[in-house]
Amino acid sequence: MTQAEEKDRRGSFTAAGMKRGVRAALALTLGLMPFGLVVGMTADAQGLSLLETLLMSGLVFAGTSQVMALGLWTEPAPILAAALTCLVINLRMAPMGVALGPVLDRLHGIRLWGSLALLVDNAFALMVAEMRAGRRDAGFLVGASMVMWVNWMLMCGTGHVFASAIRLPPGHPVFFASLAALMSVLVPIWRGASDLLPWVAAGMLALLAHGVLGLGAPWPVLLGALGGGAIGAARDLRAAR
Template sequence: MRRGARAALGLTLGLMPFGLVVGMTGDARGLSLLEILLMSGLVFAGTSQLVALELWADPAPILAASLACLVINLRMAPMGVALAPVFDRLHGIRLWGSLAVLVDNAFALTVAEMRAGRRDAGFLVGASLCMWCNWMVMCTIGHSFGAALRLPPGHPLFFASVAALMSILVPIWRGRSDLLPWLVAAVLALLVHGIGLGAPWPVLAGALGGAAAGAARDLLQAASRPAAR
């Protein structure tokens, strides 16, 4: 867990502005500090939280916001499957607790660990908890000083979270064999966005399409091995 926390420390710095934005958006929508902390602590998924907050109104559209979070977080399903070798020895609260704190960045770091031959769920939990603590602190600051910290849309600071997400692609890149699923994910996300469907559909389409392309590639590779012998 300590090794996972150390590995995640650099990424948490890039995610700080993202947490500030969620806190500020919650303040602008009229949520109290306790409400935004409960949301951030239990949901712990920045993109789906922002989508839900964009839908927020009075009275609160609980069903619509919950559905938006569900749809955009469906990308976690193929992530959990990909991490099956890490989770196969876990049961009960250890399994479900590890899955509860799974996020994109911790997933990428853990995949890099798996490819290095290490399969310790403690690494994932340590990385995720480090990010969770940072997330809660940044959401608190963003909410508490929302008016003072408010930045115009497109401010360069907001690119920090995008840069952090892009940086996690580096350790999981395996060469040209990864090009097909990555391209499928990118093209599908851009197409869905281009036809006018907003969040969460581009993210979901890219995640599921890329996962399907990667699974098909692995099946074809596995089927060709006996024939090669």
């Protein structure tokens, strides 16, 4: 290992980075609150105890798949169906770990596989923005993820406890908060005009899969993401030739 590499590795996971991640994530927690409440309320409606609800939210920590699995909940619990639902819905996270390569490649052992265990959409988006700014401190990712995990547990618990008190109708504007949060993360991810074609293609393909072909999750996301990325890559390689 050269001296430069040695120095590089030392800055791969710092307390300062964690602090920055915590601060960045706190601004986003507002957007995750309604979704956590929804998961807590859904779990209560399906007869899960508070302990079971918190255990699920703490270990799975992936809201969309939790809502889906709870939607097909049975008595006794559907072990295979719930696991398959998580596998399919959370497949979108596989390319996230790959995209974080420049950050994760400098880690080993528990720091590497533990950071991956906490990976979640919004923390991923924040970390991508960090990478674009030239910073590769995995502490940032873990700090941001931990804030989101604590917030997630608090909100799922609150939703479960007050399930009857805060019974909002399904389409209430408050539920738009989680989409608005994802909308806002597009801004720091945007790199410039070269992103336009792949992004438009990704959106069109997802709409085609969802609206025209009538495919359910995760196919619109997978088709859109892979198709958009492929179109961008094809254009870049042709330009380089």
